[in-house]
Each structure stands twice: as structure tokens, then as C-alpha cells.
Amino acid sequence: MRLALIGFGNVAQEFARILLEKEKEWAVEYYEGFRVVAVSTRGKGSLVNPEGIDLRRALLDLHEGGSFSPENPERARVSSLDIIGLDFVDAIIETTTLDIAGGQPATDHLRSALSRGKHAITTNKGPIAFAYRDLQALAASVGKAFLFEGTVLDGAPVFNLVRENLPGCRITGFSGILNGTTNYILTRMEEGEGFAAALETAQKYGWAEADPSMDIDGWDAAVKVTALLNVLMGAGITPGDIDRQGIGGITLETVREARSRGQAIRLLCEGALVEGKPVGRVAPVHLPADHSLAKIRGTSSALTLKTDLAGELTVQIREPKIRETAYAVVADLLTVARRKR
Numbered sequence: 464m465r466l467a468l469i470g471f472g473n474v475a476q477e478f479a480r481i482l483l484e485k486e487k488e489w490a491v492e493y494y495e496g497f498r499v500v501a502v503s504t505r506g507k508g509s510l511v512n513p514e515g516i517d518l519r520r521a522l523l524d525l526h527e528g529g530s531f532s533p534e535n536p537e538r539a540r541v542s543s544l545d546i547i548g549l550d551f552v553d554a555i556i557e558t559t560t561l562d563i564a565g566g567q568p569a570t571d572h573l574r575s576a577l578s579r580g581k582h583a584i585t586t587n588k589g590p591i592a593f594a595y596r597d598l599q600a601l602a603a604s605v606g607k608a609f610l611f612e613g614t615v616l617d618g619a620p621v622f623n624l625v626r627e628n629l630p631g632c633r634i635t636g637f638s639g640i641l642n643g644t645t646n647y648i649l650t651r652m653e654e655g656e657g658f659a660a661a662l663e664t665a666q667k668y669g670w671a672e673a674d675p676s677m678d679i680d681g682w683d684a685a686v687k688v689t690a691l692l693n694v695l696m697g698a699g700i701t702p703g704d705i706d707r708q709g710i711g712g713i714t715l716e717t718v719r720e721a722r723s724r725g726q727a728i729r730l731l732c733e734g735a736l737v738e739g740k741p742v743g744r745v746a747p748v749h750l751p752a753d754h755s756l757a758k759i760r761g762t763s764s765a766l767t768l769k770t771d772l773a774g775e776l777t778v779q780i781r782e783p784k785i786r787e788t789a790y791a792v793v794a795d796l797l798t799v800a801r802r803k804r
């Protein structure tokens with residue numbers, strides 16, 4: 464399968480490293496294996512080679528010079544949309560920056576790939592929050608895969624779990640902790656650290672979004688709740704429809720008071736059916752300290768799915784790193800390969 468990487472930041476670079484590690488193993492297991500034939504970025508250049516990009520060189524270029532070297536023979540002056548249109552691209556891996564206001568240009572990238580009969584995989588939640596129904600219908604109409612496991616809970620299975628392992632079940636609701644940055648801040652505050660200092664640490668380690676208000680004001684969580692509601696509960700909504708409150712008003716005093724009453728404050732993400740209609744909410748709530756979600760600490764995340772036939776199931780991921788998100792891309796890619804086989 465010949466792949467185009469649209470976006471080559473943290474996730475795509477880690478995916479490239481995994482591909483290099485596993486290429487021999489997968490070439491046997493999945494017959495022809497996988498070959499990256501094009502890479503595009505916003506400002507670091509693009510690479511094209513129908514025989515296969517030299518991924519080691521691509522990674523080294525970025526590591527040493529911050530962009531693809533002009534001497535790199537694979538360097539090409541082509542846009543992301545041009546790359547998606549190349550006839551030797553079978554599937555795209557879309558990992559561009561999240562646009563919280565409208566899910567672009569990722570939605571256009573995915574639409575363009577699917578309408579040309581190519582498989583589309585993404586870790587970008589924007590398109591799932593703004594255009595899921597359209598993209599899913601398009602994928603079904605052309606008989607190609609549209610997969611997005613990395614958009615919620617990093618590499619832990621959520622969408623694949625429901626699709627592959629809960630046949631016949633309806634998801635009737637969910638609750639979870641879906642934003643690592645705010646959870647890190649809240650649990651550091653439980654240990655006595657101030658809000659600003661905890662946020663600074665989250666930024667230092669690269670956990671916080673480039674604009675931290677996306678985390679603090681609950682927008683990142685609201686986009687994830689929208690994605691879950693759209694995919695798992697058939698809602699056709701966008702993030703503005705979520706009842707959203709961030710953690711900006713939480714002080715050390717509030718956290719201390721909660722602790723003295725045996726409670727922990729968590730930014731809870733919820734989806735439920737209200738009069739048959741899926742609705743979502745993101746808000747800081749006081750949970751009893753022995754509640755399973757109160758025990759989710761630091762950058763860890765968890766999601767409890769409520770189902771009509773299989774009871775409640777909880778998926779938890781402990782302090783995810785970039786490898787786990789890149790693994791979600793791998794899981795989607797191998798799903799496509801298995802379907803092809």
C-alpha cells in the first residue's frame with residue numbers, strides 16, 4: 464500500500480519511525496507491506512518518490528535543518544492537495560494541525576482523498592467534529608476506509624473497539640477524562656502546586672496545546688465529546704453544541720476544600736441521550752475520591768462507555784506518549800490492510 468503523509472509533525476514522524484522498525488515484519492505479514500511515497504508539510508517542504516521516500520533521510524533532514532533539505536533529491540514543489548491527487552497514492556495519513564473553528568484544511572484533505580477512491584486515516588479530531596457524516600457517507604459510497612482511532616484517547620481503542628468488538632450494541636452514553644493537560648493541572652493542584660506553575664510544566668513538556676486556552680477552556684475536550692457523539696451515538700453536531708465549562712475558575716482553595724470533603728475535581732466529559740437526543744457536556748465536577756475517574760491522575764485518560772447490551776466498559780490509557788498516538792495510525796492502517804487481504 465502506497466501512503467502519502469499529509470503533515471509530518473510529532474505523530475507522523477513517530478509513525479515513520481515505527482514503519483522503519485517494523486517494515487520487514489509487515490512486508491511478510493501483509494504481503495506487499497507499506498511504502499511512503501509522498502510527504503507534505505505546511506512550511507518545511509514536500510517530498511515525492513513513487514519508489515518510496517527515504518524516511519531515514521526525511522527524519523534526519525528535519526532533525527538537523529528543521530526542514531527538508533534543498534539537496535534532498537525527493538524534494539518537490541507540490542501542495543498537499545496535489546499529493547493526494549497523485550495516481551500512485553493508495554491511502555493518506557492525515558496528521559495536520561487541529562483547527563478548532565472548522566476542521567480545515569484536514570476535512571478538505573480527507574474529502575479529496577476519499578472522492579479519488581483512496582483510503583483516509585487521520586488523528587485530527589477537527590474533521591470528525593465538523594464533517595463526520597459527510598466523510599463517512601463518502602467513504603461508504605466509494606468503498607474505501609475512513610478511520611480515525613487516534614482522535615480520542617490516543618492509542619487506546621475506542622472506535623475500533625465499538626466497531627469490531629461490540630456488534631449489535633448501542634452506545635447509550637459515556638463519561639470520561641479526555642484532556643491530559645487539565646487533568647495534569649488538577650492533580651498537581653491536589654499536591655499543592657498552583658495553577659500557573661502546573662500549566663507551565665505541561666507546556667514545558669509539550670502536553671498543552673499550542674494555545675493553552677484550548678485545554679483550559681475545555682475546547683479540546685468539547686471537540687472529543689463531539690467526535691464521540693457523532694460517531695458512536697449518531698449526533699450530527701459541532702463543538703459549539705456542547706455545554707462547555709473549563710477549569711479556569713478552579714483555585715488551590717477550591718481543590719483543598721474538595722479534598723477536605725473526600726472529593727477530587729475532574730474535568731468530566733459526558734455524553735447522554737436526553738429525550739432520545741444525544742447531548743454532550745464538559746465541566747469540572749466534584750467526584751468522590753474513590754470514584755474510578757477520580758483515580759485517573761496526571762496526563763492519563765479514561766473513557767467509560769454505557770451500552771444497552773454489554774453493560775459499562777472502561778478503557779484507560781496511562782500517561783500516553785507520542786508513540787501511542789502513532790500506534791493508533793498503525794492500528795488503522797493494519798485494519799485497512801486486513802480488509803484488503
Ligand SMILES: NC(=O)c1ccc[n+]([C@@H]2O[C@H](COP(=O)([O-])OP(=O)(O)OC[C@H]3O[C@@H](n4cnc5c(N)ncnc54)[C@H](OP(=O)(O)O)[C@@H]3O)[C@@H](O)[C@H]2O)c1
Nearest residue numbers: 470471472473474504505506507558559560561586587788
Ligand atoms: N501529539 C499528540 O499527542 C496528539 C494526540 C492525539 C491527536 N493529535 C492530533 O494529531 C494531529 C497531529 O499532531 P502533531 O502533534 O503531530 O502536530 P504537529 O507536530 O504540530 O504537526 C502538524 C503537522 O501538520 C503540518 N501541517 C499543518 N497544516 C498543513 C497543511 N495545510 N498541509 C500540510 N501539512 C500541514 C505541519 O507542518 P509544519 O511543520 O510545516 O508546520 C506539521 O508537519 C493534530 O491534529 C493533533 O491534534 C495529536
